[in-house]
Amino acid sequence: xxxxxxxxxxxxxxxIGSVYAIFALGYTLIFSILRxxxxxxxxxxxxxxxxxxxxxxxxxxxxxxxANASLPVRLPFVLALIGGSLFAAVCGVxxxxxxxxxxxxxxxxxxxTLVSSLGVAVALVNVIQYLFGxxxxxxxxxxxxxxxxxxxxxxxAQPILVRTVQVIIFGVSMVVLAVLTVxxxxxxxxxxxRAVAEDTVTASLLGIDTDRLILLTxxxxxxxxxxxxxxxxxxVGIAGPYFGIAFGLKGLAVIVLGGLGDIPGAVVGGLxxxxxxxxxxxxxxxxxxxxxxxxxxxxxxxxxQGLLGRTIVQKV
Amino acid sequence: MPAFLAAYDFLLVSMVLAAVLALSLxxxxxxxxxxxxxxxxxxxxxxxxxxxxxxxxxxAGGLYPVSLVLLEMVVAALASAVLGLLVGVPALRLRGxxxxxxxxxxxxxxxxxxxNLDVTGGAIGIxxxxxxxxxxxxxxxxxxxxxxxxxxxxxxxxxxxxxxxxIALREDELxxxxxxxxxxxxxxxxxTVSAMIAGVVGALSAHFINTWNSRxxxxxxxxxxxxxxxxxxxRTFVGPVVGGLxxxxxxxxxxGIADVGGLPAWLAQFLRDGRLIIFxxxxxxxxxxxxxxxITPTVLQRLGRRRGSAx
Numbered sequence: 001x002x003x004x005x006x007x008x009x010x011x012x013x014x015x016i017g018s019v020y021a022i023f024a025l026g027y028t029l030i031f032s033i034l035r036x037x038x039x040x041x042x043x044x045x046x047x048x049x050x051x052x053x054x055x056x057x058x059x060x061x062x063x064x065x066x067a068n069a070s071l072p073v074r075l076p077f078v079l080a081l082i083g084g085s086l087f088a089a090v091c092g093v094x095x096x097x098x099x100x101x102x103x104x105x106x107x108x109x110x111x112x113t114l115v116s117s118l119g120v121a122v123a124l125v126n127v128i129q130y131l132f133g134x135x136x137x138x139x140x141x142x143x144x145x146x147x148x149x150x151x152x153x154x155x156x157a158q159p160i161l162v163r164t165v166q167v168i169i170f171g172v173s174m175v176v177l178a179v180l181t182v183x184x185x186x187x188x189x190x191x192x193x194r195a196v197a198e199d200t201v202t203a204s205l206l207g208i209d210t211d212r213l214i215l216l217t218x219x220x221x222x223x224x225x226x227x228x229x230x231x232x233x234x235x236v237g238i239a240g241p242y243f244g245i246a247f248g249l250k251g252l253a254v255i256v257l258g259g260l261g262d263i264p265g266a267v268v269g270g271l272x273x274x275x276x277x278x279x280x281x282x283x284x285x286x287x288x289x290x291x292x293x294x295x296x297x298x299x300x301x302x303x304x305q306g307l308l309g310r311t312i313v314q315k316v
Numbered sequence: 317m318p319a320f321l322a323a324y325d326f327l328l329v330s331m332v333l334a335a336v337l338a339l340s341l342x343x344x345x346x347x348x349x350x351x352x353x354x355x356x357x358x359x360x361x362x363x364x365x366x367x368x369x370x371x372x373x374x375x376a377g378g379l380y381p382v383s384l385v386l387l388e389m390v391v392a393a394l395a396s397a398v399l400g401l402l403v404g405v406p407a408l409r410l411r412g413x414x415x416x417x418x419x420x421x422x423x424x425x426x427x428x429x430x431x432n433l434d435v436t437g438g439a440i441g442i443x444x445x446x447x448x449x450x451x452x453x454x455x456x457x458x459x460x461x462x463x464x465x466x467x468x469x470x471x472x473x474x475x476x477x478x479x480x481x482x483i484a485l486r487e488d489e490l491x492x493x494x495x496x497x498x499x500x501x502x503x504x505x506x507x508t509v510s511a512m513i514a515g516v517v518g519a520l521s522a523h524f525i526n527t528w529n530s531r532x533x534x535x536x537x538x539x540x541x542x543x544x545x546x547x548x549x550x551r552t553f554v555g556p557v558v559g560g561l562x563x564x565x566x567x568x569x570x571x572g573i574a575d576v577g578g579l580p581a582w583l584a585q586f587l588r589d590g591r592l593i594i595f596x597x598x599x600x601x602x603x604x605x606x607x608x609x610x611i612t613p614t615v616l617q618r619l620g621r622r623r624g625s626a627x
């Protein structure tokens with residue numbers, strides 16, 4: 001592998017890895033507070049991608065109930081991305097109210113909550129399919145105006161070309177990550193969130209409104225899901241309503257690799273899986289889809305607390 | 317009756333096979349282990365049958381011998397048991413969510429591998445799996461005894477020492493461990509039994525649906541099976557069986573209701589095309605309102621008492 005190819009693969013790996021990271025943060029934030037895996041996250045990811053698509057003014061196909069529908073607005077891509085992600089955040093809140101709060105009120109088994117969230121995910125994805133059909137969609141070809149299709153990180157003699165989309169994805173993900181890091185570490189809300197994650201009961205005894213923070217977590221998680229859905233859609237297109245479910249399964253590998261509920265771990269896990277995928281040799285490229293799951297399996301067996309995680313002692 | 321059987325032959329056999337598969341998910345759940353690995357073993361069993369019948373014993377024409385189907389089912393059970401042990405021994409040290417995740421990963425890995433191997437036909441899969449029967453309804457000759465045997469086995473298991481050990485693990489693993497129940501041993505046992513059941517169903521299904529590919533036995537199948545067990549009932553073997561039978565028939569039933577007429581057009585349309593939406597909502601509502609499913613041991617007792625007093 002030449003040096004330029006190596007560099008190129010690293011950049012590609014980081015770009016896709018950074019999307020894995022922000023997507024997985026949505027899972028891990030909820031897990032850190034509620035100790036449950038929110039399977040609707042993949043569906044929220046799809047919803048965000050579709051909402052962004054609609055906000056750019058593009059119309060849907062002719063198979064669903066809302067055949068050829070389009071919104072009367074035509075937002076620039078950046079605003080559509082933000083709008084679509086906010087829509088996903090609202091969906092996250094609705095999901096919390098409908099699927100998680102009733103079970104939490106009954107003190108249900110976390111496995112039951114997992115099952116309930118799977119049910120909601122199946123329903124959401126099929127609502128999308130019912131309304132808009134099963135076609136694949138892609139965003140407008142030049143969402144940011146007339147940028148070159150690739151950026152050269154090398155010299156004119158030795159070009160190191162990376163798709164502009166990948167660079168943008170990496171940039172947006174880094175901005176989102178930076179904002180989230182500041183929020184978690186430098187604000188009162190972030191401190192409260194971390195306190196709730198550490199111990200919900202104690203936090204509520206200390207006067208932290210845990211229900212409000214849980215809602216906030218679902219807002220942030222939904223927003224992250226929406227952003228990542230749009231970014232992945234931008235890179236490879238929206239492959240129909242189910243594409244979030246497949247991506248959602250991959251996200252599970254990321255959070256397990258990083259350690260369930262571990263926020264820096266999710267970022268490291270995302271980048272590691274992105275890089276490993278980028279370096280799968282081309283003759284085994286067909287097996288690339290299995291790589292995150294193989295990693296998941298191995299990590300669960302050897303280091304269930306994740307790469308950065310601490311050992312959890314089972315208490316009686 | 318023959319007209320009914322002929323019209324719904326595919327559905328009726330599918331219902332029976334779904335009920336057996338639901339039992340496969342139920343057995344580890346008896347020990348409190350949510351394993352979504354069954355679709356993986358189902359896929360494995362299907363490939364064993366499809367490869368055996370198309371490549372090893374290809375028939376020139378006419379019907380494929382039933383004895384060979386039975387042989388394939390036995391081979392599928394053994395192969396699933398071996399793979400189940402290999403995966404189960406390390407994976408079952410994991411608890412709760414971790415086990416569910418590991419089994420999801422297992423199914424995904426199998427799917428990608430089968431999508432890429434030559435022997436499994438790659439993305440196209442294996443076509444023209446030969447038929448042992450002249451009509452589809454005759455698959456009941458294998459499906460019904462299989463369901464009966466599995467029900468009998470799981471019912472006996474529930475009454476046995478092993479079954480009580482599994483239920484003790486479900487209720488409190490630490491306490492059961494302290495009482496001398498070896499958690500790993502019993503969990504691996506349940507997991508292996510589950511794998512064998514799923515493998516056998518897969519072998520039969522490959523013949524029944526005539527073709528096998530990497531879209532059989534995926535995560536989606538796992539979600540459906542979970543719905544069968546959790547909506548049907550996760551505290552007695554009757555639950556998954558009823559869940560598998562009823563929920564497999566649900567789309568047809570909904571279509572039937574939609575065709576009756578008198579309904580607003582949008583509702584009829586929704587009943588025809590929205591079955592997976594209804595399915596998802598049922599799973600979500602079921603976990604909130606019927607955490608142990610619709611059919612629980614208490615319900616069965618009450619039914620039994622009523623029958624007793626009527627007699």
